Amino acid sequence: MTSQPEIDCQATCVSRRLFLNASGAATATMLLGELFPNRVHGQAQDTPVQVTKLPRQKIGQLSKLEADQPVSFNYPGEGELHNCMLIKTAELSGGGLGDAQDIVAFSGRCTHMGGSLEGEYNAEHKVAGPCRLHLTTFDLTRHGMVIAGHATEALPQIILELDGDDIYATGIAGLLYGYSVNG
Amino acid sequence: MQNQNSVPLPPRNAKVVTTACDYCIVGCGYKAYTWPEGTEGGQTADTNALGVDFPVAESSGNWISPNEHSYCVVDGVRHNLVVLPDANATVVNRGGNHSVRGGCLAKKAYDPQGATKDRLKTPMLRVNGQLVPISWEDAIDVMAQVSQYVIDTHGREAWGMKTFSYQYFENTYAISKLAFESIQTPAYAPHDKPGPGNDTAGIDDAGIIPFSASYEDWSKADVILFSGTDPYETKTVAWTEWMMRPNIKHIYVLPRRTTGVAWAEANGGLFLQIIPGTDTILHLALVRLILENGWEDSDFIKEWVANRWEIDSGFGRGTRNTPWQWRTTWGKFGASFDEYKTWILENSDAELANAAEVTGIPADKIQLAAEMIARPIEGVRPKTSFALEKGNYWSNNYLNTASYSTLALLCGSGNREGRVVSRMGGHQRGWMGAESYPRTFSPEKQVGRRKKEIDLDRWVEAGNLRFAWVIGTTWTQAMAASQELMTSFRAMTSESEHQISKADVDSVVATLKARVDSKGMVVVHQDIYPVAPMGTEFADLVLPAATWGEENFTRCNGERRLRLYSKFCDAPGDAKPDWWIIQQFAQQMGFKDYDWKDSNDVFEQAARFGRKGILNYHPLVTYAKQLGMKGHDLLRQLGTTGIQTPVRWRTELTEPQEYRDYAGHLDDPKARGAIIGTKRLHDHDMDIGKPEGPTLHMKWMQTFSSHSGKGLLHKTPWSEFSDFYERIKPTGDELWVTMGRVNEIWQTNFDGQRTKYINDRWPSQFVEIHPDDAASRGIESGDLVRIENDDVLIQTGGFVGVENGDQSFTGLDKAGLIRIGKGSYEAVAIVTKAIKPGVVWSNALDAKAPPNSVVHRVPDPITNRYRFKLGKGRITRIGESPQKADFTQMTFRPRDIM
Secondary structure, X not given: OOOOOOOOOOOOHHXXXXXXXXXXXXXXXXXXXXXXXXXXXXXXXXXXXXXXEEEEEEEEEXXXXXXXXXXXXXXXXXXXXXXXXXXXXXXXXXXXXXXXXXXXXXXXXXXXXXXXXXXXXXXXXXXXXXXXXXXXXXXXXOOOEEEEOOOOOOOOEEEEEEEXXXXXXXXXXXXXXXXXEOO | OOOOOEOOOOOOOOEEEEEEOOOEOOOOEEEEEEEEOOOOOOOOHHHOOOOOOOOOOOOXXXXXXXXXXXXXXXXXXXXXXXXXXXXXXOOOOHHHOOOOOHHHHHHHOOXXXXXXXXXXXXXXXXXXXXXXXXXXXXXXXXXXXXXXXXXXXXXXXXXXXXXXXXOOHHHHHHHHHHHHHHHOOOOEEEOOOOOOOOOOHXXXXXXXXXXXXXXXXXXXXXXXXXXXXXXXXXXXXHHHHHOOOOOOEEEEEEOEOOHHHHHHHHOOOEXXXXXXXXXXXXXXXXXXXXXXXXXXXXXXXXXXXXXXXXHHHHOOOOOOOOOOHHHHOOOOOEEOHHHHHHHHHOOHHHOHHHHHXXXXXXXXXXXXXXXXXXXXXXXXXOOEEEEEOHHHHOOOHHHHXXXXXXXXXXXXXXXXXXXXXXXXXXXXXXXXXXXXXXXXXXXXXXXXXXXEOOOHHHHHHOOOOOEEEEEOOOHHHHOOOHXXXXXXXXHHOOOOOXXXXXXXXXXXXXXXXXXXXXXXXXXXXXXXXXXXOHHHHHOOEEEEEOOOOOOOEEEEOOOOEEEEEOOOOOOOOOOEOHHHHHHHHHHHHOOOOOOOOOHHHHHHHHHOOOOOOOOOOHHHHHHHHHOOOOHHHHHHHOOOOOEEOOOEEEOOOOXXXXXXXXXXXXXXXXXOOEEEOOOOOOOOOOOOOOXXXXXXXXXXXXXXXXXXXXXXXXXXXXXXXXXXXXXXXXXXXXXXXXXXXXXXXXXXXXXXXXXXXXXXXXXXXXXXXXXXXXXXXXXXXXXXXXXXXXXXXXXXXXXXXXXXXXXXXXXXXHOOOEEEEEEEEEEEEEEOOOEOOOEEEEEOOOOOOOHHHHOOEOOOOOOOOOOOOOEEEEEEEEEEOHHHOOOOOOOOOOOOOO
């Protein structure tokens, strides 16, 4: 696989190196139904998807999430392009966590030209965007599918796990903007 | 959901060529990188061919998304392929901006192990109903023998072609040379209309060339009026790069609220949500408001609008065999400013209250639009530009375009930056005609006037076409009353009793001769994929074509920018470029002057025949000869910037550097003089020097394209259209069925349906319906619905008009020349407030479920152009689509979220 970039960092170095060392080996092709057990609908169960499996990172607490109030977090590191969003859409969502299957997380970088989607959430339609650069919108209930616009990839979906009240990110489905391999 | 989470980077030694997008009119600049499988570049600038460190930053233009990578075959070996927007582009898509279409270009490449493995690879002959491989020699032999027989026995007008008009100069030059020069058949139609000729005749008649502006010209406007188009959808980068600016107010005239409309409303713009087909009334009302308030640009009108003497100096002097003569004589349309003003102020159709009722647009919004486009503020006129596209000219072709150009001229627009009038365009400008259409041989004639171009569909249905060569188009679904047209084809081809039962050439020829003598037809379909039903069901011969990336090709984009589309991979199997196939056939027929060795030979020969056109690149070819180069190779040097046609040669460039950099130029010290592009047409103040060397200065380069050089106003009486319009209005539970495009789908989705990403987004035809219309029919988003029209009007004759009114809708109907057919299609419903109540909207070119099936096939009698946007039908729920519950395919969210 591709050689890894040199990392010049302090505090995040340890976890980041772990991830980077693991990234190539931890890429797996899974069926969507395996990736999000009991959280995928219709014929989509058998859709194959490449996943980057990463060390668990706590990103939020179930009890503190409010409907349609996105929570920002960085993942899988502290890089400029690592901003992500955790959202309780209050609507059945593909891969959604929780009893209502409505908690999802996505990269916060538009997969057209990398515009930040921070603060660009439309509660009525459960949509990320429009990206301020070229107006791309993403459906967060349908695995980040592009609704309209120019991204050539769905918004990368962050794989979530629930442990008690804690929500953990454990990997990424899709390729983060800016990268040739998730990192 | 994306199923790939990494992409290989091109290594330093990857081969890189420049090209431009194969798809929409904007033609963004791209680079194609190829390198053998099993190797890849590194993440640091010195270890990859992009010369950048990964990860790349926001807006870098150098990110490679998974859909920008694929595989292709180079010299017989499978290679990696990355097709990336040119991050160094300084024109069109500056900095690597791109559309979703261009961003998936890599996926169109032929990959024997991928989704494009079904590309056509060998000529095939239909024997006993099955397509079987045949040699090129035999295929050409059969075609030539049958063609000669058809021409000798049934006449040249029984031998026809239906082809793309845009898929590169080299191919269209060969096509037009064969059809118009060698065979001289009038039975020819481009892919998107029933016959040759103007798309927007009313714009041309005004003296305005439809692609006269540069993209930068739009960026200098204060206000842009968009009629029947949201360029955000499918002319994307022209819009995001050059128009999406908060200081430019956008006004949209559409039946549907799109992303561009939503952006406009959030940025001081305006949305005029119109009832389909009523644009002319809106234009008349806007003009009347402007004239009533004295907001017209009097200085411009005095200098640039033709007066009566100037009109008469070009028109109205008896029969003149010019394209516009017949429709501008007898005072019906052409008018001086004073005549026009008198006409419109007495015209009750143009009254604001009437316009509000007919168009469905509130009167205050029409009033506001008139103010925005024309009212001077503190003595300063707004710089207003006028854009139009198919919603305008595919609903009421002549009246809409003529009234729109009149509106624009009265606002002082048409020949200055910031004040331009232009089509936004669909496909790129790739037609390089070797010869004019042989109108003399056309079976169609206007009442008391000259011959006009054929309506090839009507010609087919009348049983007059016996041999059809179809190249790169989905004929039946792209034309009106699609299902009825398919039925006609089927009867003349696959249902004929004369079917090929042996692959032996003599036997095949004998069978096909017997078929054409018994009112049947022989069809040859030439394309890159199997195309239903023409190729898969009707055609006797299917020929495999090479396409983008598989041959060196050239053409212009929507600002006349000429680039080389470089070859970087092999064509599949024995597929050949279209020009080569034409050449083989022409030579077999004994036609002369087809001795091309390569596509550059065609390019250079074609240059001589385009010298008087707006796409003239002849000076580039002569300059290349001075340098001892091929024309293609000189163009390759100009990369993604290319050069804007018409190309001019000058002994010394006097254009400022900024102009040179935009329009494209080459000043090579090894050659005398320099070549330079032309940024804008019609502009009197643009310095183009004196005509020197091979340069031709056509009048329209610095004045309007008319006899007098001035713009021409046209009266547009609603009565020319109202008889048809009243007949086709939906009644009872019928709704208007109109259509358009979405960004993600290019044309029939011929490549997109093979790209998982695109196919997941749009696996099916869809129909947008207003919640009020949906509720009363029990329809929810995700439901499968059927749209049916059992009242599809089809013109059956009327080729020659004798008495006045013969060719009007009323005249045709009285003469029994309108039959009633049927049509239907199925679609997945999307319930949205974005669409006007009473109207539904589908993807125009879905070949599996063509909405053209419910569109009337009665062309505009003035121009022979269909009213594609004015279908109608009843819509009923028939069940649930699989996508309703499958979260990985389709989304039902609206496209106008802002």
